[in-house]
Amino acid sequence: MASTRIWSIGSGKGGVGKSFVASSLGVSLSRMNQRTLLIDFDLSGPNLHTALGEPPARKNIDHFLSDQASLSELIQTTQFSNLFFIQGTTNPGDRKISDVQRLVAEARRLPFNEIIFDLGPGSQETYLETLRHSDEKLFIVTPEPPCIEKNYRLIENLLLYTIKVLNFDKINVPLKPVLEQYREAHLPGTTTFRDHLKSATGWTWDQETEIFPNPIRIIVNQVRGDKDLDLGPSIRLVCKHFFSLKIDYSGSLYFDNAVWQSFRTVEPMLMKYPFSPLAGQFQAMARKLLTSDLHSQSLRAVV
Amino acid sequence: MEMNTKFNYYDILEVNPQSSQNEVTEAYSRARITYSGGNPALYTIFTQKEAREYLRLVEEAYSVLGNKSLRALYDQKLGRGVTGVDQVTYEQLLQESKITRPLDLPKLGRLKPEYEIDESFETRIRAETQFSGEFLRRVREYKHVTLEQLSAITKVSSFYIHAIEHMEAQNLPAPVFVRGYVIQICRVLGLDEKKGPDSYMKLFRETLAAASG
Structure with a gap:
């Protein structure tokens, strides 16, 4: 189905709220009458079912990856009428790029309007490949330096990975050292990574859309004070100045005990605390995400 | 031949030539927060020294774009293809704005x-x-x-x-x-x-x- 939109929720670090954002986004989309499928693709520790308030399903994505079942056989229903999910696997296995390509291609053929991949932490190639095929990439950052650092590495890795794939026949130098060189030789205000790439490899991008049709979007989660609200815009500015890469800041979500409470009782937060400030912030952010492109024009009346 | 991105003052503050004075001021305060010491968003990307250099550029960009007449003068320069922050400085613009200021005099004469x-x-x-x-x-x-x-x-x-x-x-x-x-x-x-x-x-x-x- 050509109109299927694929979302990926990633982060450089674990435990920052990927599954929470993925499940809440799924609930929001399904409430807007979009047939939505959530796929738990966290290969290190799947927990999307918990965030959805469902027991773990017996059939999981491993059955698809090891050719024991088709993807459509794995789809589980949830308590929301338009929302479905596919259970993640606890078997890390040896996943290849081709597995991801098969998974994404098969997912696109399923009769859903929106498909959300909940990725695991870090930037292994399987995740980068999933992100590359996604129409929307959401990165979750929390205001702690280790998490910010790991997300910068994820952005860099995705950027280099995408450049490499786009130019597999033109660029034959490893890109990582090019980036490290640039880090050393960087001149504030006059050079960016884009220029450096050009002089090192002869290839560069003229417009952002040549690399990412839609910008990487940053969500700042577990915000504990108003000062943390500056983090998103700061990351956006730093990415522009350092990489010459335009990223989008989608919004901040306050740290909320309600989330932990709802995890404990295994219930979706939007369901259990629909009137909490966090639920309000999330709805506002989801609305912004869904109206930020032409793709969703039909949704606008519903929102 | 190296092609440089050449940030102009608008790029430094992340606004565009159509932005209102109000938006410029808001962007300036965001940019100043970004490059002020110890902002976690700089972590592993910019060194303290680079951040200070960016902070200087941010201040310089705002001293031009935050002033209506200097901004107009700068826009003229941009129209003529002067783009990089290394090609024009606040002092130059200020000097030029003083030269063009006595426009009123011929009226009196x-x-x-x-x-x-x-x-x-x-x-x-x-x-x-x-x-x-x-x-x-x-x-x-x-x-x-x-x-x-x-x-x-x-x-x-x-x-x-x-x-x-x-x-x-x-x-x-x-x-x-x-x-x-x-x-x-x-x-x-x-x-x-x-x-x-x-x-x-x-x-x-x-x-x-x-x-x-």
């Missing part, structure tokens, strides 16, 4: 040839010691300057100029302001900027005292 010189009246002007409102009005009319023209040049409202010429203290603000207006008027009419206002203010105070006493 143009007044001169528009009236016929009457030697006897010129002598009287030179000899005059009593700069009354009536005298100011006569010099103005002799030089063919209308009330409106005088008001447009001095930026003093024509109502006040009329009141000054008729010594109508009740229609004028405090004497200290009146003195300023008279200096302006004398300058435009080519009268002595010291003697004129001194004499006028003396007469003005006398009228004021007569009115209240």
Whole structure:
């Protein structure tokens, strides 16, 4: 189905709220009458079912990856009428790029309007490949330096990975050292990574859309004070100045005990605390995400 | 050949030439927060030294874009293809803005040839010691300057100029302001900027005292 939109929720670090954002986004989309499928693709520790308030399903994505079942056989229903999910696997296995390509291609053929991949932490190639095929990439950052650092590495890795794939026949130098060189030789205000790439490899991008049709979007989660609200815009500015890469800041979500409470009782937060400030912030952010492109024009009346 | 991105001031603040002054100021405060010491968003991307350099660029960008006339001058330069932050500085722009500032002067100079010189009246002007409102009005009319023209040049409202010429203290603000207006008027009419206002203010105070006493 050509109109299927694929979302990926990633982060450089674990435990920052990927599954929470993925499940809440799924609930929001399904409430807007979009047939939505959530796929738990966290290969290190799947927990999307918990965030959805469902027991773990017996059939999981491993059955698809090891050719024991088709993807459509794995789809589980949830308590929301338009929302479905596919259970993640606890078997890390040896996943290849081709597995991801098969998974994404098969997912696109399923009769859903929106498909959300909940990725695991870090930037292994399987995740980068999933992100590359996604129409929307959401990165979750929390205001702690280790998490910010790991997300910068994820952005860099995705950027280099995408450049490499786009130019597999033109660029034959490893890109990582090019980036490290640039880090050393960087001149504030006059050079960016884009220029450096050009002089090192002869290839560069003229417009952002040549690399990412839609910008990487940053969500700042577990915000504990108003000062943390500056983090998103700061990351956006730093990415522009350092990489010459335009990223989008989608919004901040306050740290909320309600989330932990709802995890404990295994219930979706939007369901259990629909009137909490966090639920309000999330709805506002989801609305912004869904109206930020032409793709969703039909949704606008519903929102 | 290396092609550089060349950030301009707008890129530094992450705004565009269409942004309002308000948006520029907001963007400036965001950018300043970003590059102020210890912001976690810089972590592993920019060193402290690089952040300080960016902070300097942010301040410089705002000192230009935050000022309407410097921003207009900068926009002209951008239109002519000057783009990099290393190609133009705040000091240069400030200097240039001072050079173009005396644009108003020819307007004043143009007044001169528009009236016929009457030697006897010129002598009287030179000899005059009593700069009354009536005298100011006569010099103005002799030089063919209308009330409106005088008001447009001095930026003093024509109502006040009329009141000054008729010594109508009740229609004028405090004497200290009146003195300023008279200096302006004398300058435009080519009268002595010291003697004129001194004499006028003396007469003005006398009228004021007569009115209240």
